[in-house]
Amino acid sequence: MSAASHDPDGTSDGREARPPAGTPPRRRRVVGLVDTDSFAKWGAHLLSAAPAHWSLELLTVATPRSASPAQLRAAFRDVDARLGPIDLAPPEPSGVDDVVARLQADPPDAVLVSCIGPVAEVLIDQVLRSVARRPVLLSGLPGISFPAKWKGVFLRARADLFVLHSHREVREYRAMATAGGVQPSFALATLPFARTAGSSRTGVRRDSVVFAAQPSVPAEEDDRRRLVGWLADTARAHPEWRVVVKTRAAVGEQQTHRETFPYADLVPADAPSNLVVEAGPMSVHLDRAVALVTISSTAVLEAAARGVPALTLTDFGTSRSLINEVFVDSGLEGTADDLVHGRFGTVRPEWMADNYFHPAADDDWADRAEELMRLRDADMLVDRPAARRSRGGLLRRAWERRNALGDHDRTTIGRLAAVIGTPIRAVKRSIRKARRALRPATAMPTTTVSVERLRDRDEELVAGRDAR
Numbered sequence: 001m002s003a004a005s006h007d008p009d010g011t012s013d014g015r016e017a018r019p020p021a022g023t024p025p026r027r028r029r030v031v032g033l034v035d036t037d038s039f040a041k042w043g044a045h046l047l048s049a050a051p052a053h054w055s056l057e058l059l060t061v062a063t064p065r066s067a068s069p070a071q072l073r074a075a076f077r078d079v080d081a082r083l084g085p086i087d088l089a090p091p092e093p094s095g096v097d098d099v100v101a102r103l104q105a106d107p108p109d110a111v112l113v114s115c116i117g118p119v120a121e122v123l124i125d126q127v128l129r130s131v132a133r134r135p136v137l138l139s140g141l142p143g144i145s146f147p148a149k150w151k152g153v154f155l156r157a158r159a160d161l162f163v164l165h166s167h168r169e170v171r172e173y174r175a176m177a178t179a180g181g182v183q184p185s186f187a188l189a190t191l192p193f194a195r196t197a198g199s200s201r202t203g204v205r206r207d208s209v210v211f212a213a214q215p216s217v218p219a220e221e222d223d224r225r226r227l228v229g230w231l232a233d234t235a236r237a238h239p240e241w242r243v244v245v246k247t248r249a250a251v252g253e254q255q256t257h258r259e260t261f262p263y264a265d266l267v268p269a270d271a272p273s274n275l276v277v278e279a280g281p282m283s284v285h286l287d288r289a290v291a292l293v294t295i296s297s298t299a300v301l302e303a304a305a306r307g308v309p310a311l312t313l314t315d316f317g318t319s320r321s322l323i324n325e326v327f328v329d330s331g332l333e334g335t336a337d338d339l340v341h342g343r344f345g346t347v348r349p350e351w352m353a354d355n356y357f358h359p360a361a362d363d364d365w366a367d368r369a370e371e372l373m374r375l376r377d378a379d380m381l382v383d384r385p386a387a388r389r390s391r392g393g394l395l396r397r398a399w400e401r402r403n404a405l406g407d408h409d410r411t412t413i414g415r416l417a418a419v420i421g422t423p424i425r426a427v428k429r430s431i432r433k434a435r436r437a438l439r440p441a442t443a444m445p446t447t448t449v450s451v452e453r454l455r456d457r458d459e460e461l462v463a464g465r466d467a468r
């Protein structure tokens with residue numbers, strides 16, 4: 001039995017696969033696969049922190065939500081030179097079959113699958129099934145991933161290493177995975193955007209309050225209009241500032257999460273002239289920022305790493321759906337009144353170590369990946385079981401692929417699976433909805449994870465609803 005078989009969470013020292021002491025590290029080839037704007041930014045910047053002996057390559061996967069060239073250029077700003085000038089000439093999107101064929105022709109040592117959950121599941125399955133001496137499979141989630149999200153675990157359970165970004169996240173995800181009957185191997189990396197930033201561009205005037213917009217937080221149109229109103233009030237109260245609604249997509253561009261009410265469409269005609277809507281790299285906006293405001297965007301961590309004051313608005317509450325529970329007691333919480341009056345916060349030191357600002361020495365993702373690559377060298381890499389328990393075989397896999405890739409899946413069996421599966425899914429959803437309505441109103445404590453509840457949700461995981 002291999003070392004990995006003995007060590008389901010990948011925490012052994014891997015002695016069987018270690019090179020002799022003093023041996024220079026073996027050159028490694030690592031390929032990153034990305035699709036949406038946020039996953040492209042995370043994947044490229046995570047690889048930028050990889051050890052110097054890793055040779056890096058990045059491919060864009062063609063999916064219904066693939067980032068546009070402009071989004072990719074913004075996402076790839078300031079990446080490591082090993083990835084080439086991808087911020088100037090992003091790789092053209094390639095279909096899943098073409099990507100897998102490239103991996104088959106020249107298998108790398110490892111592949112970072114930095115894609116939305118349904119696409120990640122398809123890619124991991126394809127590589128496991130069809131690439132000889134398959135590479136080590138790394139995956140993870142961009143940005144803030146607290147509280148733990150079952151779909152994130154479920155769809156990436158077969159990855160050899162699952163990268164998270166705080167000690168708190170690792171604890172929460174390990175507890176959820178264990179309760180759900182799966183044991184992915186979780187590793188820790190400093191969130192690329194929470195690394196201590198270098199110096200800002202010289203000669204740039206700091207004159208902007210930057211609002212980091214999110215496509216689905218808050219979700220309701222009225223709430224988003226209220227937010228724009230507060231930003232307009234701030235602009236009127238502080239004519240010396242530019243109040244920037246920093247969006248992540250232009251009209252027609254896709255995002256990791258769907259945006260129903262774009263902020264650009266909600267700015268009133270009588271808004272002050274110093275309220276502007278702009279896209280582009282967040283790093284460029286932070287160069288001009290006197291403060292950053294958001295509800296729960298990861299950009300607040302990027303601002304904190306630069307020493308830029310920030311504010312996480314709590315006017316809509318604190319909840320899982322708002323992704324802002326992690327900021328409780330962070331020192332950044334505030335209200336619209338604080339925003340209009342220019343009162344911004346700084347991160348409390350006692351919050352930082354457990355939440356994204358741990359010491360760099362705590363990061364273990366690269367070392368863990370290196371151990372797995374040595375196991376691969378020794379033909380000792382063990383496949384992890386899938387979390388999906390549904391039946392259906394080939395047709396079910398075709399259904400999941402079709403859901404993930406949409407019209408980018410041109411297989412006959414995919415079209416057949418859609419014809420058969422769509423009405424079945426509708427019926428199952430109706431049955432589940434009826435069952436939920438009949439269940440007793442008693443609820444379990446929020447700290448308890450129901451394994452049966454997790455399993456019941458297996459069939460609900462579709463790309464159009466939750467991309468995690």
